[in-house]
Amino acid sequence: MKPMVIVVMGVSGSGKSTFGRALADALDWDFLEGDDMHPSSNIEKMRAGIALDDDDRRLWLDHIAAWISGEESRGRHGVVSCSALKRAYRDRLRQSSAAVRFVYIRVERGELEHRMRQRSHFMPAALLDSQLRTLEEPVEDEAALTLSG
Numbered sequence: 001m002k003p004m005v006i007v008v009m010g011v012s013g014s015g016k017s018t019f020g021r022a023l024a025d026a027l028d029w030d031f032l033e034g035d036d037m038h039p040s041s042n043i044e045k046m047r048a049g050i051a052l053d054d055d056d057r058r059l060w061l062d063h064i065a066a067w068i069s070g071e072e073s074r075g076r077h078g079v080v081s082c083s084a085l086k087r088a089y090r091d092r093l094r095q096s097s098a099a100v101r102f103v104y105i106r107v108e109r110g111e112l113e114h115r116m117r118q119r120s121h122f123m124p125a126a127l128l129d130s131q132l133r134t135l136e137e138p139v140e141d142e143a144a145l146t147l148s149g
Contacts, residue, residue: 002099003072009084009144010105011131013115016081019105019147024079030071034082037063051130054088061092068096085134090142102144104137 006029008020017033024031038060042052064082071078084090084102094100107115112128138144 003075003077004099004101005068005071005078005080005096006101006103007084007090007093008079008081008103008105009090009138010107011083011085011112011135012128013112014105014107015115016083016105019103020079020081023103027077027079030076030078032064032067032078032080034060034064034080037067046127049127051127051134054086057089061089065093065095068093068100072096083131085131086136087139087142090138102138102142104144104146106137106146106148 006020006023008016008023010016017035021031021033023029042056042060045052045056061082064080067080068078082089082093084093090102109128109132138146
C-alpha cells in the first residue's frame with residue numbers, strides 16, 4: 001500500500017493537534033506537530049501579534065513537505081497538524097507522491113476565540129481574525145473531509 005499522510009488542517013484553535021495526535025495514535029501512524037516546524041522568526045512574529053504572510057509560511061511549508069516526503073521514502077504512514085489555510089499551501093503539501101489527504105476542522109469563530117484564550121500558545125487570540133481572512137476552505141475538487149469541531 002502506498003504511504004498515506006493525513007493533514008489535519010484549520011485555523012488556530014480548531015483542534016488540529018489534539019485530533020491529529022489522537023488519529024495518529026489510533027492508527028499507530030507517525031505524528032508531526034506542524035507548529036514545531038516553524039522557524040524561530042515566525043514564532044517571534046506571531047508572539048508579537050504580527051500575522052504571517054506567504055513568504056513567512058514558505059519555509060515552514062517546505063519543512064512539512066519534506067517530512068511528508070520522508071514518510072513516503074520510509075514507507076510509513078503519518079498524520080500532521082498544519083493550518084494549510086490556502087489552496088496553494090495545500091497544493092505544496094500534495095507535491096509528494098505519497099497519498100496526501102486533508103481533514104478540515106471547521107469551528108465557529110466564537111468557539112475558536114474561547115479556546116485560544118484558554119490555552120498557552122505562541123499564537124495569540126488577536127491573530128484569529130487574520131487567520132480567518134486568510135482561510136480558503138477546501139473546495140469539492142480537493143476531496144477534503146470537513147468536520148465540525
